Amino acid sequence: MRKPWCSTSSLALALVTVIVVGLAGAANAQGAAPAPAGPPPPAPTADEIKKVTEYYLRGKDVGPILMELVVCKKMGKSAENKSICEEKHGDTLKKGDPLIAFTRFFVPKGAKYEDLKVKFLLNGEVRSTSDFTLQESWTGYGNYKQTTASKPGTWEILVLRGETQLATAKVTVVE
Structure with a gap:
């Protein structure tokens, strides 16, 4: 009886490595954000990698x-930086400043979702709503919607899928 050329666990690790490297390369070719500078994060466990890979697939x-x-406050302008928030707002901003909601989603393979939206509210009143679509992305599908903080008060950004609220952020706009 011949021995297999590699173990099942080695084959699984090689497959995950090929998938991750291949998908990351494809994403970078599509203009995904480069890896942030600084020390590397701690390595995920095998179970964490398996769970994310299974969810993606x-x-x-x-x-x-x-x-x-x-x-x-400011998004990147060049082709390779257009999906990067170059400057974040603090909790307070000035009237007339751009107010940009930057989102990044993990989107499973073969998926397309057309029921997402960002709402900008001023003191609880909807000022604008922008719909958007997501498609498959292993490294994070970046999207941004923008309005102008045209009046002082409490501005809130809502990210929704259908009527389900996924996230919210609040800032105060002053004169």
Whole structure:
């Protein structure tokens, strides 16, 4: 009887590595954000990698995962930086400043979701709503919607899928 050329666990690790490297390369070719500078994060456990990979491969019917909502002042302008929040807002901003809702979603393989929206509210009143669509993304599908903080008060950004609120952020606008 011949011995297999590699163990099942080695084959599984090689497959996950090929998938992750291949998908990351494809995402970078599509203009995904470069890796942040600084020390590397702690390595995930094998179970964490398995769970995320399984969700990516089979989670299409469950939905996208909102990874972050950032209240931005300035987005990148160049092709490679257009999906990067270059300058974040603090808790307070000035009337007339741009108010940008930057989101990043993990989107399962083969998925497309057309029921997402960002709402900008001033003192609880809806000022604008922007719909958007998400498609498959392993490294995070970045999207941003913008308005102008045209009046002083409490501005709130809501990220929704259908009528389900995924995230919210509040800022105060002053004269």
